[in-house]
């Protein structure tokens with residue numbers, strides 16, 4: 001559950017008194033995680049300060065301070081939540097800015113768990129530090145060793161899909177982040193990552209991801225399909241259904257896919273829906289992409305269980 005889509009209704013949810021999942025009609029059997037950020041939303045720099053981080057809604061900026069965040073965590077009543085991080089650490093950030101970001105992240109963490117303040121749910125501690133190995137390690141040591149930490153979330157939006165990625169740099173930053181921390185806690189990275197990057201991040205110790213990649217592709221009119229030999233190879237294909245060449249193509253979008261979209265619709269119909277800007281286009285593409293992303297994780301887990309490695 002991402003806060004930007006619900007923050008304007010936080011007071012109503014508090015009054016409702018039965019938590020955000022019930023407010024949204026999510027079945028009680030699901031475990032719900034609450035994050036302050038939308039993994040597909042924009043986070044422009046220059047808006048965080050020593051008391052709050054900026055989150056962005058369709059109506060503009062909301063400054064989220066620790067007191068408000070604690071109150072939202074408690075009234076939303078999700079199973080887990082993330083701690084606040086100063087994410088404003090672009091590649092060109094100087095030492096002063098990086099140090100300030102780590103200090104803010106530490107302060108937000110301390111304030112959230114002050115004595116006598118109850119915070120409901122499992123703590124997922126967010127680790128920042130930008131592109132600096134020194135500040136990644138410093139941040140991890142300052143907030144990551146606290147007791148009652150259930151898992152870690154690495155602030156990694158600068159490395160998500162569409163950004164230029166240097167694999168060696170990622171390995172080094174993750175090493176610096178996790179070397180001072182206990183190896184047994186779950187490690188999570190939010191944001192859209194393609195099947196090749198997912199394999200690479202799993203090889204480097206990351207356990208958990210979100211489903212923003214399938215949604216991002218669908219929003220662009222795209223669908224993806226893994227190569228037959230995935231995850232032995234990391235290959236995959238992205239098809240752009242905006243392409244006019246599909247207009248008279250009445251074959252199934254992906255032969256062999258068992259999803260609702262591929263069983264019921266054709267390439268030509270998807271192209272028509274995108275061409276006429278029908279909402280159904282992204283719904284059908286999300287159904288296929290989520291099914292394929294789910295299959296990807298099943299294949300990876302099977303490969304790990306069979307000790308084939310990945």
Ligand SMILES: [Zn+2]
Nearest residue numbers: 257259262288
């Ligand atoms: Zn499908």
